[in-house]
Amino acid sequence: MSARILDGKAIAARIRARLAERVATLSFRPGLRVVRVGEDPASGVYVRNKDKAATAAGFDSATIHLPAETSEAELLATIARLNADPAVDGILVQLPLPPQIRTEAAIAAVDPAKDVDGFHPLNAGRLAAGQPGLVPCTPRGVMHILAESGVALRGARAVVLGRSQIVGRPMAQLLLGADCTVTIAHSRTKDLAAECRRAEVLVAAVGRPGMVRGDWIAPGAVVIDVGINRLPDGRLVGDVAFAEAAAVAGAITPVPGGVGPMTIACLLENTLDAALARRGAG
Numbered sequence: 001m002s003a004r005i006l007d008g009k010a011i012a013a014r015i016r017a018r019l020a021e022r023v024a025t026l027s028f029r030p031g032l033r034v035v036r037v038g039e040d041p042a043s044g045v046y047v048r049n050k051d052k053a054a055t056a057a058g059f060d061s062a063t064i065h066l067p068a069e070t071s072e073a074e075l076l077a078t079i080a081r082l083n084a085d086p087a088v089d090g091i092l093v094q095l096p097l098p099p100q101i102r103t104e105a106a107i108a109a110v111d112p113a114k115d116v117d118g119f120h121p122l123n124a125g126r127l128a129a130g131q132p133g134l135v136p137c138t139p140r141g142v143m144h145i146l147a148e149s150g151v152a153l154r155g156a157r158a159v160v161l162g163r164s165q166i167v168g169r170p171m172a173q174l175l176l177g178a179d180c181t182v183t184i185a186h187s188r189t190k191d192l193a194a195e196c197r198r199a200e201v202l203v204a205a206v207g208r209p210g211m212v213r214g215d216w217i218a219p220g221a222v223v224i225d226v227g228i229n230r231l232p233d234g235r236l237v238g239d240v241a242f243a244e245a246a247a248v249a250g251a252i253t254p255v256p257g258g259v260g261p262m263t264i265a266c267l268l269e270n271t272l273d274a275a276l277a278r279r280g281a282g
């Protein structure tokens with residue numbers, strides 16, 4: 001194994017410590033509300049980690065857990081109440097939602113000023129237009145890792161594997177904004193391995209355990225593994241075959257301990273940003 005391991009867990013801890021210092025100077029506690037509907041098991045870990053991190057950093061954090069059979073109208077009413085609550089700065093509606101609820105309807109119901117996931121079409125549009133707004137946590141976290149690790153982005157060939165609204169697309173926008181030459185690959189891409197081999201920076205966000213093999217990676221490339229996949233034996237693995245990839249790459253993020261903890265740190269960052277924008281430096 002030759003690649004440098006990019007320690008997202010350590011970077012996230014530093015970001016959270018800095019946030020805690022800033023929050024301690026405020027006359028209010030930034031308020032974060034996570035709305036969870038039903039019992040998606042993958043969401044459990046994330047919601048617990050987030051609550052712990054938010055409280056430790058001095059945020060006023062709470063989870064609103066609604067039953068699995070909650071109707072769309074009931075969820076929208078809950079979101080409307082949080083939109084109207086002046087103590088709430090950030091709202092996150094945990095995905096996936098049960099089938100009776102349209103995800104787009106829930107996302108669009110969140111006040112864009114409190115949309116700490118950055119999923120609202122207004123914030124997605126701002127990002128695409130190069131305007132300031134709330135940026136999705138996972139891609140924001142990836143940009144922090146790249147910056148903290150001294151990865152030169154200007155003019156670099158970046159390949160983003162995956163085009164979801166929550167990871168792939170905003171990731172590509174941020175890399176483009178940092179002057180990368182960006183390729184977005186997806187399930188209809190003709191030759192994924194060949195596209196990936198051209199990447200100096202490769203971001204994998206497909207949700208397929210170990211799909212990216214060692215021979216898909218250019219020697220010395222920076223590999224960011226966004227995938228969080230639970231195997232039947234309980235292990236958590238990324239979208240990249242780690243051992244193979246680490247033998248070729250110049251640097252790589254592990255799973256766990258890579259991008260996941262950064263997502264939570266950036267959720268807190270977004271919540272503080274939203275609070276300061278709404279309330280002033282208070």
Ligand SMILES: NC(=O)C1=CN([C@@H]2O[C@H](COP(=O)(O)OP(=O)(O)OC[C@H]3O[C@@H](n4cnc5c(N)ncnc54)[C@H](OP(=O)(O)O)[C@@H]3O)[C@@H](O)[C@H]2O)C=CC1
Pocket residue numbers: 138161162163164165166167168185186187188192205206207208226227228229259260261263
């Ligand atoms: N670290 C973190 O904090 C987070 C991690 N994740 C993880 O990241 C991964 C991706 O999440 P998300 O973006 O929400 O997933 P989605 O399922 O929404 O999107 C997956 C994307 O990958 C593409 N894809 C799927 N299979 C293939 C394939 N065989 N070949 C090429 N492309 C493929 C899809 O293509 P198409 O569009 O053509 O269907 C799609 O664009 C998951 O493992 C998820 O758990 C997600 C959020 C946060």
Ligand SMILES: Nc1nc(=O)c2c([nH]1)NC[C@@H]1CN(c3ccc(C(=O)N[C@@H](CCC(=O)O)C(=O)O)cc3)C=[N+]21
Pocket residue numbers: 042043045046049092093094095096117137138228236255256257258259260261263264
């Ligand atoms: N509205 C919404 N926003 C999200 O950002 C969102 C979501 N819904 N639904 C689910 C996905 C997934 N996700 C994770 C974030 C952090 C870890 C995380 O902390 N992972 C740690 C530890 C995980 C463990 O130990 O099990 C790690 O990778 O090291 C995992 C998963 C956010 N998501």
